[in-house]
Amino acid sequence: MQFFLNGLPIGAIYALVALSYSLIYAASGVLNWSQGDMVMLGAYVGFTVFSILKLGFTSALLLAMVAVAFLGVLVQYTILRPLRERKAPPINVVIATLGVAIICRNLALGIWGPDPQILPSPVSSRPFSLAGVSVTPQDILVLSVGITLMLILHFFLKNTREGKALRAVAQDRYAAQLMGIDPERSDAVAFAASAGIGAAAGILVAPIFFVTFNMGASVGLKGFVAAVIGGLGTIPGAIAGGFFLGVVESLAGGLISSGYRDAITFALLIVVLWLKPSGLFLRKNRQKV
Amino acid sequence: MDDRNVILEACGISKRFGGLRALDTVSVAIHRNSVHGIIGPNGAGKTTLFNLITGMLPPDSGHFEIEEKPVKKVRTHQLVSMGVSRTFQNIRLFKGMSVLENVMIGQHVHTPTAVFSIMINGRKSRSAENAAREEALAALDFVGLARNADQDVESLSYGNQRLVEFARALAAKPRILLLDEPAAGMNPTEKQHLLRLIGSLQQKSYTVVLIEHDMKVVMNICSTVSVLDHGKKLAEGRPADIRRHPEVIRAYLGKSDRGHA
Amino acid sequence: MKSIMSSRRGLAAFLLLLTGYLFTPYFVTNLYHLHILNLAGIYTLVVLGLNILSGYTGQVSMGQAGFFAIGTYVSALLMMNWSIPFWSASAMATVMAGLFGAVIGIPAMKLSGPYLVLATVGFGEIVRLVLLNWTPVTKGAAGLVGIPLPTVLGFVVTTEEHFFYLILASLLAGVFIALRIADSKIGRTYRAVREDELAAEAMGVNINRYKISAFIISAMFAGFAGSLFGSFSGVTSPDNFTFDESVGFLCMSVIGGNRSIVGAVIGAFGLTAVSEALRVFQGFRLVIYGGILIFTVIFMPQGIIGLFKRIRGNFSVKETN
Numbered sequence: 066m067q068f069f070l071n072g073l074p075i076g077a078i079y080a081l082v083a084l085s086y087s088l089i090y091a092a093s094g095v096l097n098w099s100q101g102d103m104v105m106l107g108a109y110v111g112f113t114v115f116s117i118l119k120l121g122f123t124s125a126l127l128l129a130m131v132a133v134a135f136l137g138v139l140v141q142y143t144i145l146r147p148l149r150e151r152k153a154p155p156i157n158v159v160i161a162t163l164g165v166a167i168i169c170r171n172l173a174l175g176i177w178g179p180d181p182q183i184l185p186s187p188v189s190s191r192p193f194s195l196a197g198v199s200v201t202p203q204d205i206l207v208l209s210v211g212i213t214l215m216l217i218l219h220f221f222l223k224n225t226r227e228g229k230a231l232r233a234v235a236q237d238r239y240a241a242q243l244m245g246i247d248p249e250r251s252d253a254v255a256f257a258a259s260a261g262i263g264a265a266a267g268i269l270v271a272p273i274f275f276v277t278f279n280m281g282a283s284v285g286l287k288g289f290v291a292a293v294i295g296g297l298g299t300i301p302g303a304i305a306g307g308f309f310l311g312v313v314e315s316l317a318g319g320l321i322s323s324g325y326r327d328a329i330t331f332a333l334l335i336v337v338l339w340l341k342p343s344g345l346f347l348r349k350n351r352q353k354v
Numbered sequence: 355m356d357d358r359n360v361i362l363e364a365c366g367i368s369k370r371f372g373g374l375r376a377l378d379t380v381s382v383a384i385h386r387n388s389v390h391g392i393i394g395p396n397g398a399g400k401t402t403l404f405n406l407i408t409g410m411l412p413p414d415s416g417h418f419e420i421e422e423k424p425v426k427k428v429r430t431h432q433l434v435s436m437g438v439s440r441t442f443q444n445i446r447l448f449k450g451m452s453v454l455e456n457v458m459i460g461q462h463v464h465t466p467t468a469v470f471s472i473m474i475n476g477r478k479s480r481s482a483e484n485a486a487r488e489e490a491l492a493a494l495d496f497v498g499l500a501r502n503a504d505q506d507v508e509s510l511s512y513g514n515q516r517l518v519e520f521a522r523a524l525a526a527k528p529r530i531l532l533l534d535e536p537a538a539g540m541n542p543t544e545k546q547h548l549l550r551l552i553g554s555l556q557q558k559s560y561t562v563v564l565i566e567h568d569m570k571v572v573m574n575i576c577s578t579v580s581v582l583d584h585g586k587k588l589a590e591g592r593p594a595d596i597r598r599h600p601e602v603i604r605a606y607l608g609k610s611d612r613g614h615a
Numbered sequence: 616m617k618s619i620m621s622s623r624r625g626l627a628a629f630l631l632l633l634t635g636y637l638f639t640p641y642f643v644t645n646l647y648h649l650h651i652l653n654l655a656g657i658y659t660l661v662v663l664g665l666n667i668l669s670g671y672t673g674q675v676s677m678g679q680a681g682f683f684a685i686g687t688y689v690s691a692l693l694m695m696n697w698s699i700p701f702w703s704a705s706a707m708a709t710v711m712a713g714l715f716g717a718v719i720g721i722p723a724m725k726l727s728g729p730y731l732v733l734a735t736v737g738f739g740e741i742v743r744l745v746l747l748n749w750t751p752v753t754k755g756a757a758g759l760v761g762i763p764l765p766t767v768l769g770f771v772v773t774t775e776e777h778f779f780y781l782i783l784a785s786l787l788a789g790v791f792i793a794l795r796i797a798d799s800k801i802g803r804t805y806r807a808v809r810e811d812e813l814a815a816e817a818m819g820v821n822i823n824r825y826k827i828s829a830f831i832i833s834a835m836f837a838g839f840a841g842s843l844f845g846s847f848s849g850v851t852s853p854d855n856f857t858f859d860e861s862v863g864f865l866c867m868s869v870i871g872g873n874r875s876i877v878g879a880v881i882g883a884f885g886l887t888a889v890s891e892a893l894r895v896f897q898g899f900r901l902v903i904y905g906g907i908l909i910f911t912v913i914f915m916p917q918g919i920i921g922l923f924k925r926i927r928g929n930f931s932v933k934e935t936n
Contacts, residue, residue: 167905331737434819
C-alpha cells in the first residue's frame, strides 16, 4: 500500500509530461522528443529565478513556465513549420526534435555548467504519518500543483477559444482549417502549453533529484511511455497513463527489485502494446483530446 | 439461369459494424467465366462484400465457397494462392516504386523466394526475378502500359494508375478477378479501353466480379448483375432485366439525384 | 529504386573509393583517427540493418543498441567463459541477436508509428538493464574486460591497422549482403509492405512474416557488428548501449538516406566524421551537431543520398495523356 501511494506523486509528474506529449501529438501528429528537455530547462530557469534573482517558489514556477513556453513556440515556428510545409516524413520530424533535445541539453550545460544545482522545495521533505501511511509535504505539493495544472488544462481545452480550436485541429486538421481555424497557431499553442506544463513538472521534480542537464532524459522517456500506455493523443489517457506508470513503477521497485524496476516497467509496456496496440484508453476510432 | 459451374459463392453473408447492418444474409453465386456486376447505391455494402471475400474482415454469419468448397478462416494473403485477386476503390498503388515494380508484386506467390540464392546472386534467384518481370511486363502490355514500365507510378495519370492496379491484379494470375469501381474517374476513352480489356479477359476464361456505378459499363459488359441496397440483395439477373426491375428503379430513384445512370 | 551502385558509373566510383580506402592506414598515421574510422565501419554494419528495417520496411526502430549489445556480450562471454574461438562466438552471437529480433518483432508487427518506436525503445532499455543488473553473468556496471581478439587464419588481429582490414572486409561482406537483399524480391516486398500493407496483403504477401524477418535481419547485422565491437574495444559495459546509442544509429540512418544501402555507409561515416570534426568547437560541439541534424532533416529530407539522386536527375517524367 505504501508503495502504491509512493507512486502517486511521481505518477503526477509522469502524467504532466505525458500530457505534454499527448497535446502535441494530438494537435500536430508530432512526437516531440525534446519534451524531457523542456522539463530540464524549466528546472534550470526555476533555479535561476530562485537562487539568483532570489524570488519565491511561486514566481519561479510561473516564470519558468512562461519562459519555456516561449521556447516551445520558437521550436514550433522554426522547426516544425518548415518540416510540415515540406511534408517531411515522420521519422525526419523525430530526428529534428532529437536535434532540439541535443541542443537544449548542451546549451544548458554551457550556460549553467556541469555541476548539479539544487532547487529546494518550499515545503519540507520530512515524512509524517497520515492514516497509517507515510507521506511527505513534498508529495502533497507535487500532487496538488500537478492536479491543479491538469484542471487548468482541462478548463482551457473545454472553455477557451484557443482550447476549442486546438481540439478541433486535433480531430480533423483540414476541417478545422475550412472553419477558419489556423492550425499552425493551434500547433504553437499546443507547443507552448506542453512546454509550460513540462517546465512545471521540472520545477516540481527538481527538489527530488538534482538539477542537472541530463535530468530530462529519464523523465521525458517515462512520460512518453505513460502517454503511449494511456493512448497517445488523449488527455484522460495521458493522465491515467502517468499515474498508472508511477504506481506500477513504485510497486515493481518496492516489491520485486529496484534494479530491474525499469526493465519490468518496459516489459509491461510491451505487453500492454501487444494486447492493445493503441494504448489502454484509446479505441480505434475514438476522438482525440 | 445457366448451369455452368459456380466458381465463387457468397452464402448468407451478414456483417454488422456497430449498429449498422452492412450486409444482411446476402447470397450471390458467381458463375465461371462470367462478368458479374455488383451494383447498388452508395453504402449498399458492395465494397464490404469484397472485403469479406478477401478475408480482410470475418463475416458475422454465412460463409464463402470457392469452386464449391467452403472457405474457412482464410487470411488475406492466402487468397491469391486460391486464385482470387482484386483492385481497390481508392487506388492502392505502392508509391515510390516504378510501374513495373508495382505489377511485379502481383507475382509474389508465383515466384519462389530463394533466400540463399538471393544472398549469393545465384541462378535460381535471377531466373525467378526474370520470370516475374516477364509476367509483369505481359500484364502491362495487356493493359497497354508496357512503355511506362520504368516510370514512377505516381507520375502516371489517374486513369493509367487504375490500369496499373488492374495489371497488378492480373499479374497475380487469378481465376477470379474482383474489380472495385475500375472505371471510376476515367474519361470515356479510358472506359472504352477498359471495357475491351474486360471483354478479352472473359474470352481468356477469367471470371470477373465488378463493382461499378457507371451503368453504361455495367450494361455493356456484364452477363449477370446483382443489385444490393442497404445490405440486402434486391435483385439479380441479366442487365436488361435488372434495368426494368421496379425495386431497383425505386432504390436508385429514391435516393438523391446522382446525375447519370 | 535501384541502388546507385547498380549503374556503371556508380560501381566505378565505388571501386575507386574502395581502392583509395584500402591504403588508408598508410596515409592516416594518427592511431586515434584510424580508431575513429574503424568505429565508423562497425557502426555502418548496424546502420545497414537499420536501413533495411526502417527505411525499406518502414518499421522505425530506436532500439538497435539492444541487438548491438547482445552481439557484444554474447560473443565476449562465449569467448571468455568457454574459450570458444572468435568466429564461432561471433556466429552464435549473431544468431542470438537474430532470435531477439524475432522476440521483439512479433509484438512489433501489430504496431506502427509512435507505438512501434516505443516498443523498440523499451526493448533496448530492457536489454541494457538486464546487462546492468544480471551481475553474476554480465558483471553488471563493471562490464567485461579483456575480451579476446579475433584470429583470421591463425593470424591474431591486434593492432588498429589489423582491425582496419578486418572491419573493411566485414563491411564489404555486409554491404554485399544488404545490397542483395535490397535489390531483390525481398527488398521490393519490404518496400511494398512499407507503402501499403493492405494492398501488399491482397497481392499475397504474408505481411507478418516479412515484418518479423526485417527485424531478424537488422538484429543480425547489429549483433555481428556487436561481436566485432567487443573484441575491437577490449572492454565493454552497459553504458555503451544506451538509448543515446540507438538514437545515434537512427540519425546515421536518416542523414545518410534510410532507403539506400549506400546511404548507410555515408550516414555512419559522415556523422562520425562530423562529430569528430566538431571537436574543435569544444563546448558548443554538440549544439552544432544538433543544429546539423535539424538542418539536414529539413533541407535534405531524403538524406545525403537523396541529394545525390536528385542531382543525378532522377526525375520522373510527367505523363501527358
